[in-house]
Amino acid sequence: MDFRLTDEQSQIEAMVRSLSLKEFAPRAAQVDEESRYPAENHRLLADLGLLGMLYPATFGGSEAGPVSYAIALREVAAGCASTGVGMAVTNMTGEAIFRFGSDAQRSRYLPMLSGGKGAGAFALTEPGAGSDAAGLSTFAREDGNGYVLDGSKAFITNGANACVTIVMALTQRSPRRISAFLVERETPGFSIGKSERKLGIRGSDTVALSFEECRVPKTAMLGSPGDGLKIALSTLDGGRIGIASQAIGIARSAFLTATGYARDRRQFGQAIGEFQAIQWKLANAATELDAAQLLTYRAAFLKEKGLPYSKEASMAKLFAAEAGNRICHDAVQILGGYGYIREYPVERHLRDIQVTTIYEGTSEIQRIVISRALHG
Numbered sequence: 001m002d003f004r005l006t007d008e009q010s011q012i013e014a015m016v017r018s019l020s021l022k023e024f025a026p027r028a029a030q031v032d033e034e035s036r037y038p039a040e041n042h043r044l045l046a047d048l049g050l051l052g053m054l055y056p057a058t059f060g061g062s063e064a065g066p067v068s069y070a071i072a073l074r075e076v077a078a079g080c081a082s083t084g085v086g087m088a089v090t091n092m093t094g095e096a097i098f099r100f101g102s103d104a105q106r107s108r109y110l111p112m113l114s115g116g117k118g119a120g121a122f123a124l125t126e127p128g129a130g131s132d133a134a135g136l137s138t139f140a141r142e143d144g145n146g147y148v149l150d151g152s153k154a155f156i157t158n159g160a161n162a163c164v165t166i167v168m169a170l171t172q173r174s175p176r177r178i179s180a181f182l183v184e185r186e187t188p189g190f191s192i193g194k195s196e197r198k199l200g201i202r203g204s205d206t207v208a209l210s211f212e213e214c215r216v217p218k219t220a221m222l223g224s225p226g227d228g229l230k231i232a233l234s235t236l237d238g239g240r241i242g243i244a245s246q247a248i249g250i251a252r253s254a255f256l257t258a259t260g261y262a263r264d265r266r267q268f269g270q271a272i273g274e275f276q277a278i279q280w281k282l283a284n285a286a287t288e289l290d291a292a293q294l295l296t297y298r299a300a301f302l303k304e305k306g307l308p309y310s311k312e313a314s315m316a317k318l319f320a321a322e323a324g325n326r327i328c329h330d331a332v333q334i335l336g337g338y339g340y341i342r343e344y345p346v347e348r349h350l351r352d353i354q355v356t357t358i359y360e361g362t363s364e365i366q367r368i369v370i371s372r373a374l375h376g
């Protein structure tokens with residue numbers, strides 16, 4: 001066992017940290033304030049090869065691997081949580097196309113995604129099917145040499161900015177069979193709803209999608225008929241390592257602000273960091289950050305080695321999201337009134353981190369995945 005990063009992983013960490021500090025962090029408050037999708041950040045991610053980290057150069061990727069990807073995503077999210085989730089879903093979409101797609105699909109979409117031509121989106125959730133994703137009702141009717149999609153999706157990250165969206169739809173009602181389709185933005189019958197107004201990650205693009213008589217060719221199917229749920233669940237396993245990393249990045253930023261503040265702020269004639277009540281909060285936060293990081297590295301390491309990692313990814317996401325919420329909450333408390341106002345970034349971190357316990361499976365759903373794995 002070796003807890004040190006490789007030279008390549010250290011270089012990626014240093015490169016992305018410096019990009020994030022220089023470009024993403026300074027714009028994050030304004031992106032949040034204006035609920036503005038930061039397209040310029042997406043461009044910078046593409047320029048540095050950070051949008052196709054999980055597939056090879058033959059398809060425009062950088063094939064940096066799951067550990068480097070987790071590191072890069074953490075660093076991006078530490079600067080701007082909204083940019084982090086956009087990056088996560090684009091990488092996740094590309095990886096799913098690489099794993100399950102035909103060579104024609106790989107050659108068409110992967111260079112677009114890694115090159116920043118558009119983001120990638122993954123549309124599973126529907127107004128009536130969230131945690132119970134298999135209960136979706138969007139239907140794809142087979143018709144001649146194609147499929148015709150009807151239905152709607154809710155809360156789709158990158159939905160308005162995606163060049164390709166993976167859409168899960170029923171292709172048979174009884175017994176239920178779910179299939180996955182690659183749908184391009186310009187496809188007639190595919191429309192993008194209004195942007196959701198959110199508590200946090202307000203610069204991320206979250207929209208409803210609707211499909212009305214939306215015809216796609218048979219070649220738009222990802223994998224084989226009936227593969228949709230398998231594709232969705234295994235894609236989410238990898239996605240959860242990304243969300244764990246996003247949570248760690250956000251929480252680390254809140255922790256660093258709180259640490260600096262505790263050193264500088266004086267009350268009752270001493271730095272507040274000298275009060276044991278504050279020290280314990282910071283000690284707990286430092287320990288939980290490390291624990292979240294170790295769980296996340298383990299899941300990414302297993303994935304990199306081609307070993308089973310579903311339970312470990314759920315554990316990492318569950319712990320990082322829950323601990324991250326506690327850390328951001330304590331950071332606001334440590335800053336007192338200054339934590340509650342927009343002059344300091346910790347109130348934004350607290351708003352941004354909440355969603356990590358919700359998307360890509362709520363904390364309750366992670367516990368179900370973990371307990372199922374315990375019972376074999």
Ligand SMILES: Cc1cc2nc3c(=O)[nH]c(=O)nc-3n(C[C@H](O)[C@H](O)[C@H](O)COP(=O)(O)OP(=O)(O)OC[C@H]3O[C@@H](n4cnc5c(N)ncnc54)[C@H](O)[C@@H]3O)c2cc1C
Pocket residue numbers: 089122123124125129130131132154155156157158198201206355358359360361362363364365
């Ligand atoms: C900002 C944002 C971005 C998102 N991006 C995407 C995206 O890109 N693609 C996509 O497909 N989806 C996306 N989602 C959707 C997200 O994955 C769902 O919101 C999430 O899975 C929960 O579904 P729901 O909101 O319908 O809640 P529900 O499933 O209705 O859950 C409500 C509550 O009930 C609990 N609950 C449900 N079932 C159980 C159970 N069996 N046991 C115990 N408790 C349970 C939940 O944990 C939760 O606390 C996004 C959501 C948000 C907010």
